[in-house]
Amino acid sequence: MSTKTLLALIAGLSLTAPLGACASMMTSASPTAVAAGAGFERIADGVIVTPTEGEARRVRLQVYGPETIRVTAVPDASFDLPPSIMVVTGPAPTPFEVTQSGETVSVKTAETTAEVSTVTGAVRFLNAEGQEVLAERPGREIDPITVTDQRGEQSFETVRQVWESPADEAFYGLGQHQQGVMNYKGRDVELHQHNTDVGIPLVVSSRNYGVLWDNNSITRFGDPREYTMLDETLTLRDQTGRFGGLTASYYVDGQLKVQRQEREINYEFIRDQLRWPEGLKKQADQPVQVGDMGRAGQQGVRVVWEGTVEAFEGGEHKFRLYSSGYAKVWIDGKLVMDRWRQNWNPWNHDFGVEIPADRQVSIKVEWTPEDGYIALRHQNPLPAADQGALSLWSEVGHAVDYYYIGGSNMDEVISGYRTLTGKSVMLPRWAYGFWQSRQRYSTQEEVVGVVRRYRELGLPIDNVVQDWFYWPENAWGSHEFDAARYPNPTQMVADVHAMNANIIISVWPKFYPTTEHYKQLAAIGGMYTRNVEAGARDWVGPGYANSFYDPYLAAARELYWKQMSDSFAGMNFDGWWLDSVEPDMHSNLDVPERTLRMGPTAIGPGALVFNSYPLVNAENVYKHFRAENDDDRTYILTRSAWGGLQRTGSVLWSGDVVATWDDFRNQISAGINTNMSGLSNWTHDIGGFAVESRYSNPAGMTPENKAEWDELNLRWFQFGAFSPVFRSHGEFPLREVYNLAQPGTPLYTAFGDQMRLRYRLMPYIYTLAGDLYHRDDTMMRGLIMDFPGDVKVRDINDQYMFGRELMVAPVHEYRSRERSVYFPAGADWYDLYTGQKFAGGRAQTVAVPLERIPVYARAGAILPTGPAVQYTAENLGGPITLTVYAGANGSFELYDDAGTTYAYERGEFSRIPMRWDERSGVLTIGARTGSYPGMPASRTFNIRWIGGPDAAAGDFGAATTKTVQYTGAAVTVSR
Incomplete structure (x- = not known):
């Protein structure tokens, strides 16, 4: 029996709750020839080609949809591969034809043709018009490698695939990286989970295709050589x-x-x-x-x-x-x-x-x-021919295995990725309100007191976080509260809820061996033990032995959740902070040693599954939390991700970034590319987590350092207000708004204004959130997504679309009071605060006063904003202001649902279509479709138009031009 077959059998026996879809295994096992030709055989979902040259003995093409083709190249005769951890679907019923012409076999759907050479096994992809979109370079690499861990030696392959790429192609996605890069053409990226750096093996091309590389080991995009x-x-x-x-x-x-x-x-x-x-x-x-x-x-x-x-x-x-x-x-x-x-x-x-x-x-x-x-x-x-090619290399695998995803635009490509890896399930509405956190709240009173203070000051807030170390010092992994500091955790949660706020709690996959939880997991083979055996100590007190659990073992997943569920039973926490899930076994270990310490796993050595731990861990918590909490939406905050995380009700945050202007700027492109990797629910530590010593003592800061600290936090906060999830967190100095600035000062007012603007925008933001699920949309959008014909936007790494209506240009340089903004061609633009109009297709230097950052509405936008509220569930039936930005036709569909349940999956949601006709000057608010429990029967819509400079442009509570009472039937309003 081959090593691969043995591993597949082990996976099938041990994973009683599957990590990924087994459908792909079912369709790929022992294919039956339907029609045969020279060097190929037709199977139920595609073809298998046996090329006469190259390192792949057999190449399989499977039709997963009209524009999605899976390519698998194996070094032997077997396609008996373990189930995918990322992909949760199998080949979809799709009509296709198989033909042969000379040395080429073609698989053709209505939208895509994949051609494979019977000589080299190289594959190329054509669109419906017969134009080449992507082509493999002949000579894929599949080289044997021996992996040694605690169980001995096992045989695998190191794999690489290269595709040709024209000079004008641009690449995006690949997860969250801290290099300030937007377009990865000609760049090198290592997918290697690390605190602040997160790999997702999806490449999205400006040519409107994507490649999902199905390999969980350390992977390199670009140059495959190690530096x-x-x-x-x-x-x-x-x-x-x-x-x-x-x-x-x-x-x-x-x-x-x-x-x-x-x-x-x-x-x-x-x-x-x-x-x-x-x-x-x-x-x-x-x-x-x-x-x-x-x-x-x-x-x-x-x-x-x-x-x-x-x-x-x-x-x-x-x-x-x-x-x-x-x-x-x-x-x-x-x-x-x-x-x-x-x-x-x-x-x-x-x-x-x-x-x-x-x-x-x-x-x-x-x-x-x-x-x-x-x-x-x-x-x-690299040699000139390789410098701009699309190349993916992985250290350990079974085969070259990837999915070609076609589309007519980037949104369709990202939708195809989510079809493979799972829908982006909706977060509760409150997740999009303001989050306050700190490293760390140390007592029950601190947690409750923070929410109380925000309410007293009239600053809107929805969420507070109990970070790590609420347990006794020597009891990491016990999930127990230190009674001296947290005398009644259940009351703590109740007190937060009584103030119309929510609370999540940090739960790590890390355990001290002295805890009962460690002992229980170890008893079933569910703990990685090398970290303890090596004598590693963490940074707490004198340093304690510790290690992480194995989520690849089904029994360990079940027990891990049971320990969480039992420990927090009846406390009613609203969600989970899953920290250190790379996993960070011990900071600053070399990679070979780190790989050994995160294994062996139940499905193979740590090197084989290196990048997938955060996905497997989050999915385990998501499924159990959802099963035990009736219809309540889950909420997970996690420090790392992998392909498919969007299906787990998780928010990725960018890790323990530092409080510098460089790191701040890098968050912009990191967030955009994370969104373009299919994961839109993304956030960052506003102000930076870790601080230089010059900032660490507020009382002793020099005036110069204090001024820079204040400005860095405010500028980062302004970016946070236009991020998918708005969250303040960091080490000392304290990060609460009232600690960052004294009430009554201009600085405090500037922080508060950004919070209030965020809450005014909630009808718009929640519509974006709804579209993540229902339309596979993207919240934080690279400019190329909406302006693909404008080549000037391809490399812009510090501007983005927040939804399709607003363009944001954060200010990321100290003392900047002006910055250059590029206005994409194909639209005119209005300053959100002043109404000043800018023509598209050019860059312009604009003023950036300290109290705000540049935000622009595109001409034709219909922007819905709500009343002033203190939390997202307040006054849900309140009046909505529709601001119409004149100069072009436009449309918008206002989305709403119950906000906290999964009823939207059962069709319980509403949409109100809106259309602005520039020529006639008529706004049509269309007939409402759908409904949900608690939906307001009628709404008040206040309408105003912006067509140029307006002193009240940024005041969404100002007097409006027209008001209509909407009961669900279509109405029209003339300007």
Whole structure:
């Protein structure tokens, strides 16, 4: 029996609650030939081709829909693959034809044709007009690899597929990454779950197709080669010109202590700390305790590397700086990187530099560690033919396995992805209100007191979060409250609910071995044990042994939920914060060791399923919570994701990002590409989670630092108000609005105005949320989605559409009071606050006063806004203002439902269509369709028009032009 067959049998036996769809296995097992030709056989849902050349022995094409084709290439005769973790559907009944012409076999639906060569096995895809959309490059790579873990050696394949890509193609999606990149054409992205960096293996093309790569291991988009240390690909010389390395100078309090030649810049992982010079190592290894996360340690230490690098070939050389603490890089005298990150959470910062061949180029790296980590890696230029190609490589797999998803636009491609991986189930309405959180509330009174204070101040809020460490210090994973600090958790939740707010609680997949929960899970083989066996300690108190549970084992999933359900029974929490679900077994482990510690799993080694843990964990909680809570919508906040997370009622947040302007800006493109990866319910820590020491003591901040801190938080808050989920969270200083700014000050007023605007926009925002499910829409939209014909928008990484009516341009530079905004061609635009009109197709410098960021409504937009409220469920039948932005025809469908149940899945929702006719000046509010329990029988619609500068443009409570009483029948209103 083959290893693959054995793994599939193990998966089928152990996963009594399936991780993904078994339908795909059922359709692929032992295909029966319907018609045969030279080198191919027809099966019920497609064809199997046996090419005469190449590394794939057989290539299978399966029709999953009119524009969705699955391609599977295997190195042997068997298609007996484990069930997909991401994909939850099988081939859909779709008419198709199979024909052969010479050395080409074609599978043709009404919308798509897939052609496969009987010689090379290469596949290409054509649209309904017969035009080529995507073509594989012949010579896919399927190479054997042996994976060794605690169970011994197992055989798998390393796989890669390359597709040709024209020069004018752009790529989006791939999840959430922190490089500030919008268009990934020619870029390198590693899908490797990490705190702040989240992989989703979906590529969406400007040519209106997508590729869903069905592999759960570490995956690389772009260059498949691993970045190497400098000396492996470059010639190094130190400051004296001596060959072999760079001059490394170690300073303490400004005094040089050690100077030596080093051939690599490498303090990347825990294992690499042994490289420190004698006398400095102890400082580098100082533990970080609770309450000190992100604080400066290793005081006074600075390291400088200097010398020259020489390349054998010219071109753009790519560098990857992995760092925490303060790090700067100069190449050829130019500062190319300047970053800070909290010491315990380093990550990659990529940059490219043009370096000519055979010339010594100066390099300098300056690092203030603060107990952090650093490595500088490099990669030579790819051959010209490969630099812009679409390439996906995975470390461990069974086959090349991917889905081609066609469409007439990007929305259809994302819809096709959700057809494969699951609908984006609706969150409760309150999820789109304001969230207040902190690292961390330490007592019951703090939690209740925060909501109480917001209510006293009249600042709208819907949600508060109980973060980690509510348990006794030595009892992580017990799910028990420390009675001294939380004497009555049930009353805490009731008190929050009594103030018309909601509360979720942090539950990690991490356990101390001294807890009963760990022992119960370990007894059924449901714990990863290597972390404990290795003696790893976490950062709490003296440090405690710990590890994570195995969600791939069905019995462990059941027990994990039972422990949660039993522990919080009767407390009525509204949802779950699933933290550290990468999983982060122990910060700063090297990847091979981390992979070993997150396994072996019930379905194979950790390397095989490396990226999928957050999806499997969230889906387990979602299904159980939904089953036990009648018709109440689930809410999950999770720190990582994988393809399909949208089906689990989850919100992804961007992890423990830092409070810098660079990190703030990076959240914009990170959020857009996450949305374009099919996951729209996304959020971020407003203000940044971890802070530099210059911000950590509010009472001791210099006036200059205080001014920058205030502005950073306000600008980030303004972006948050126009993000799918609006949430403030971070380390000290305290992040409540009334702690960030004193009531009565202009700064406080600016925060409050953004909150009130968010709540005014709730009818619009909730319609966007409804369209996620009903229309597979996207909330935070790359400009290319709505303006595909405007090539100037392809690389814009700091503007986006919030829905289809509003364009947002966050301000992400300190002291900026103006910024350049590009207005996409094909529409005219109105400033949301002033009514000033801008023509599309050009960039313009606009004023950005501190109290607001640029937001524009497109001409023809119909924007619904609601009354001033303190929480999302208040005055649901209240008057709605419809602001019509003149200059073009437009339409909108106002969506509503009960807001907290799954009745919408049963058809219980309403839509009110609206249409603006520019020529006649008539707004038609169409007949309402559908209904739901509690739906207002009638509505008051206040209507106003914006056609140019208007002092009241941004005041959605101002007097309006027309008012109509709407009872569900169509009405018309003339301007």
